[in-house]
Amino acid sequence: MMKQLIILFLCLCVSLFATAQTSDRWQQRAEYKMDIDFDVKKHQFTGKQSIKYYNNSNDALNRVFYHLYFNAFQPGSMMDVRSRTIKDADRRVGGRIAKLQPNEIGYHKIKSLTQNGKPVKYEVVGTILEVELNEKITPNSTATFDMEFESQVPLQIRRSGRMSKEGIDYSMTQWFPKMCEYDYQGWHANPYVGREFHGVWGDFDVTINIDKNYILGGSGVLVNADEIGYGYSDKVDEPTTKGEKAAWHFVAEKVHDFAWAADPDYTHTKVKTPDGFDLHFLYQKNEKTEDVWAKLPETMVTSYEYIKSHYGEYPYPQYTFIQGGDGGMEYPMITLITGHRSFGSLVGVSVHEWMHTWYQMLMATNESLYAWMDEGFTSYGSAEVMNYLVEKGKLNGEATDNPHKRSVAGYARFSQSGAEEPLSTHADHFMTNQAYGVGSYVKGAVFLRQLHYIVGEKAFDKAMLDYYDKWKFRHPNPNDFIRVVEKAADMELDWFKEYFVNTTHTADYAVKTVEKEGRKTIKIKLEKIGVMPMPLDVVVTDKKGNKTTYNIPLRIMRGEKKNDIGGKYEVKEDWPWTHPDYELVVDGKLKNIVKVEIDPSERLADVNRDNNNWEKVD
Numbered sequence: 349m350m351k352q353l354i355i356l357f358l359c360l361c362v363s364l365f366a367t368a369q370t371s372d373r374w375q376q377r378a379e380y381k382m383d384i385d386f387d388v389k390k391h392q393f394t395g396k397q398s399i400k401y402y403n404n405s406n407d408a409l410n411r412v413f414y415h416l417y418f419n420a421f422q423p424g425s426m427m428d429v430r431s432r433t434i435k436d437a438d439r440r441v442g443g444r445i446a447k448l449q450p451n452e453i454g455y456h457k458i459k460s461l462t463q464n465g466k467p468v469k470y471e472v473v474g475t476i477l478e479v480e481l482n483e484k485i486t487p488n489s490t491a492t493f494d495m496e497f498e499s500q501v502p503l504q505i506r507r508s509g510r511m512s513k514e515g516i517d518y519s520m521t522q523w524f525p526k527m528c529e530y531d532y533q534g535w536h537a538n539p540y541v542g543r544e545f546h547g548v549w550g551d552f553d554v555t556i557n558i559d560k561n562y563i564l565g566g567s568g569v570l571v572n573a574d575e576i577g578y579g580y581s582d583k584v585d586e587p588t589t590k591g592e593k594a595a596w597h598f599v600a601e602k603v604h605d606f607a608w609a610a611d612p613d614y615t616h617t618k619v620k621t622p623d624g625f626d627l628h629f630l631y632q633k634n635e636k637t638e639d640v641w642a643k644l645p646e647t648m649v650t651s652y653e654y655i656k657s658h659y660g661e662y663p664y665p666q667y668t669f670i671q672g673g674d675g676g677m678e679y680p681m682i683t684l685i686t687g688h689r690s691f692g693s694l695v696g697v698s699v700h701e702w703m704h705t706w707y708q709m710l711m712a713t714n715e716s717l718y719a720w721m722d723e724g725f726t727s728y729g730s731a732e733v734m735n736y737l738v739e740k741g742k743l744n745g746e747a748t749d750n751p752h753k754r755s756v757a758g759y760a761r762f763s764q765s766g767a768e769e770p771l772s773t774h775a776d777h778f779m780t781n782q783a784y785g786v787g788s789y790v791k792g793a794v795f796l797r798q799l800h801y802i803v804g805e806k807a808f809d810k811a812m813l814d815y816y817d818k819w820k821f822r823h824p825n826p827n828d829f830i831r832v833v834e835k836a837a838d839m840e841l842d843w844f845k846e847y848f849v850n851t852t853h854t855a856d857y858a859v860k861t862v863e864k865e866g867r868k869t870i871k872i873k874l875e876k877i878g879v880m881p882m883p884l885d886v887v888v889t890d891k892k893g894n895k896t897t898y899n900i901p902l903r904i905m906r907g908e909k910k911n912d913i914g915g916k917y918e919v920k921e922d923w924p925w926t927h928p929d930y931e932l933v934v935d936g937k938l939k940n941i942v943k944v945e946i947d948p949s950e951r952l953a954d955v956n957r958d959n960n961n962w963e964k965v966d
Contacts, residue, residue, distance in 0.1 A: 373822060377402035378527050378550035380606070386558040386593075388517070390500075391451075391510050397495045399527060401485065408484040409530065412493070413537035414477035417522035418454030420540040421445055421502035421509070426474055430541050436781045440674055441542065444505050454502030454509070456525055461495045475540040477525060497525055506542065507677045507684075515632065517562070519672040519684050521607040529604075529714075531823055536714060543775035543784070544715035544722065547604030549821060553597075554606055560594040563616060565630040565668045566608030567681045568600025579616040602663075602821065603680035604712050609672040619645040621652055625662060631671035631687050640691040644669065644698060647742045651699050654736040658809065659706045659729055660816030667705070669698055678704035692743055699737075700730040710820040718826060719775040719784070720849075724792010728752065731793065752797045753950055759794045760955045762786045763854045771795075771849045794953050795848055801951035802844065802883055802905070803837035804912040811836035839907035843881070843925075853879035857946050858959035859886075860929070864938045872932040872944055874900075877959075881925035882952060885913065888934060889943040898932060913949065 379400040386393040403409055420427040428445035431437055458477060461470050469480040485491045501520070504512040508521040522545075528537045529546045536546045552568060563578050573580035576596060600606055615633040618626050627648055631641045648669070652662065664681050671687035676697040683701035687694070707725040708715060715722040735751040737743045762768055769783045771791060778784035800808045811833040819828055830845045847853055856878030865871035872886065884900040896916040901908040903922035911917035923930045946952070946960040954960060 373532060374404040374406070375822065376404055376530055376548050378548045379553075380550060381553045382524065382555070384524075384554070384556045386556060388559050388562070392498065392500045395495075395497050395499065395524065397493075397497065397525065399493045399495075401491050401493060401527065403485040403487060403489055403491070405530060405532075406487050407530075408486050410481055410484050411535075412479045412481065412485075412530075413528040413535060414479070415522070415526045415528055415537075415540065416456040416472065416475050416477055417508070417526070417540045418456050418499055418502060419472070419475045420542075421448065421454035421505060423448060423453070426539050426541050427506075430776075434781060435779065438506075438542070438781055441506050448503060451500075452503045453500065455500050457498045458525070459496040459498060461493065464492055465494075476528070476537050478537075493527075495525060499523070504674065507673055512672060512674065512686075514671065514686055514688055515613075516609065516611050516672040518610040520609060521673065521677060521679060521684060522605075523607070526605070531714070533714070536716065538716050538776065541776045544719045545605075546714045546716055547712065549602060549604050549712070552600040552603065552606040554599075554608075556596045556598070556608065556610075557593045558596065558610060559592060559612075561612045562594075562610045563612065563614040563630065564596045564608055564610045565614070565616070565628060565670045565682065566596070566598045566600075567603060567606045567668075567679060568598040569665055570596065571599050572597045579618065600681060603709065605679050607679035607682050607684070609670045609684055611672075614671075615641075617642075617645060619649060621649050621662075623652070623656070623662065625664065626666040628666060628668040629670075630668065636688045637671070640689065640694050641671075641687065643691060644694060647695055647737065648698060648702070650740055650742050651695075651702070651733050651737060654733050655703065655706070655729070658732065659703075659812055660710075660820070662705065663710070663820075667702065669702075676701045678702075678708060680705075680709045695737065695743060696730070696734060699733050700726060703729045703733065706816065710816070712821070712823050713825065714823065716775050718771075719788040720771045720792030720795060721824075721826065721829065722792075723788040724790075724795055727755070727789045728793040728796040731755070750950060752793060755790050755793050756797055756950065756953050759786065759790050760854070760953055760957075762790070763852065763955055768852045770852055791848075797951055798844065798848065798882070798953055799833055799841070801885075801947070801949070802841070802909065803833060803839060804909040806910060806912065807837035808833070837907065837909075839905045841905070843902070843904050847880045851880075854955045855880040855882045855952065856954055856956050856959075857882070857884060857952075858956075859944050859946060859962040862938070862941065862944055862962045865933055868935060868937060870934050870936050870938050870941060872934065872962075874930045874932060874946070876923075876925075876928050876930070878955060881923075883909065884923070884952075885947050885949065886932060887943075887945045887948050888936070888941060889945075890936065890940045891942050892940075896934070898934060900930065900932065 381398045383396045384393050423446045431441040432443050471478045501510045508519050529548050570580050574583050577584040613632045614630040616630050618628045631637050668682045670684050673684035676685040678701045685697045703726045708722045713721045731751040735747050738745045739747040815832045830841050834841050858875045860873040860875045862872050883902050886898045889895050897913050899919045901922050903924045908919045942964045944962040
């Protein structure tokens with residue numbers, strides 16, 4: 349009997365351990381239903397919002413939090429003060445918020461809030477609404493929150509707002525009280541200071557009542573297109589609404605935000621992709637936009653050819669490109685971009701913002717903590733897509749084998765400036781905007797380029813598709829991604845992640861000497877000068893022009909790259925990262941060798957390439 353109890357106890361422990369290992373990656377869920385009544389004369393709106401919140405976590409929640417983004421656009425807000433005091437202020441913001449008048453600011457005023465029909469206590473703290481619950485939301489249960497609120501749309505300063513510089517009436521992004529995310533790391537009630545975001549997966553059912561002369565584009569599908577018209581339906585060209593307002597009813601499923609824009613002068617066009625989903629385009633047609641926006645749809649269809657084959661399929665029924673906002677900003681199923689651009693610039697921003705679908709809208713990493721996994725991965729993919737468009741003749745220029753050359757060189761230069769901060773820095777807490785920008789966009793892209801160099805093209809391409817398949821809709825973190833690459837490459841890569849993300853250490857390798865070793869061998873002495881270890885591709889060229897690539901893996905990789913360069917290729921003995929020197933012995937006679945190069949592909953982010961070469965001097 350005792351033996352049976354012991355066996356039962358051990359089985360129970362194993363079961364509990366297995367559960368503990370797999371139950372931490374649950375996803376919270378929120379079903380939004382909103383009815384909005386918009387007053388375009390006052391630039392204000394009232395809203396009724398109902399959220400059915402699913403607590404799929406292992407924790408009982410006694411509080412919830414909402415984002416109140418519009419409250420950032422008030423003098424004295426955290427965004428205002430930060431924008432005026434940071435060393436290198438964003439010129440789009442600067443001191444503009446401090447100068448807003450009462451009828452120009454943004455705000456959310458909460459009129460009522462209930463949990464399961466009963467009023468709850470709440471407090472507005474800047475851009476966060478703190479809510480004390482009447483009853484805990486227990487694990488694997490739901491709660492319904494009903495809210496009434498009033499809001500004012502601020503002058504367009506950053507991302508959202510009214511009356512942009514290009515004359516767009518409303519850029520409605522981060523515009524409603526939005527439930528904060530709770531995940532395996534706890535609550536993420538980050539104040540809106542100016543950086544990145546994190547959101548709860550859910551469905552949105554949104555009806556916007558606005559003057560009927562306005563044309564809208566929004567996240568999701570317009571389910572009453574046959575009533576609205578304006579090109580959304582083949583059955584009607586003009587709205588069939590009664591009275592002064594039209595009700596635009598959008599539904600978006602499995603997204604973590606909802607955005608829209610409105611202007612009475614929008615031109616609306618659309619195109620269907622070979623995969624069957626629609627691309628919508630809304631812009632003000634004039635001499636600055638007409639020609640370039642007319643060519644955009646076909647170009648974006650072509651761009652999807654590359655995106656789909658390298659990063660995964662687009663899973664939604666539509667995507668919308670809208671002129672509005674400032675610069676470009678991505679949201680689920682929609683982006684707002686400025687429209688007064690050259691064709692190359694318009695394509696570039698459109699590709700970048702659409703690529704955010706794969707590295708934020710589908711993955712939904714906590715971009716406040718891991719902005720580089722969003723902006724950096726997007727920048728990497730954008731460079732690849734733009735290069736593909738050049739190859740296909742959709743853009744002027746010459747295609748290249750290395751569209752990331754400038755990013756690698758730019759990161760290498762900045763790393764020596766003394767201003768770099770680790771990628772592990774929270775997006776809001778970088779000391780300078782430049783450090784955030786170079787780190788998140790450039791170094792984030794270089795992170796992928798270094799992995800491409802380490803594991804090789806075939807393994808890298810497999811990893812990017814595997815990442816999409818395994819982690820879409822699951823909020824992956826850096827370790828989740830690196831494990832996908834490890835499996836695709838059959839290598840150990842945690843060392844790379846730790847160095848490149850958590851430190852500002854850099855790689856610097858040199859060809860120290862090249863000398864005769866024996867009658868038919870040459871000894872090439874290599875030196876590790878930088879702190880960060882990396883595997884090396886060393887290419888030796890003889891006087892006939894023949895090239896041989898010698899791959900030197902790191903011992904801590906526990907594997908090596910397959911040939912992705914072409915030509916003669918040989919894997920040599922591992923380099924222990926603790927050793928400052930390495931002797932590479934190769935076959936041949938010194939008199940026949942004319943050049944030795946470390947990484948002529950220029951994929952390696954070596955901060956000093958001047959010492960990477962040895963050339964024979966006659």
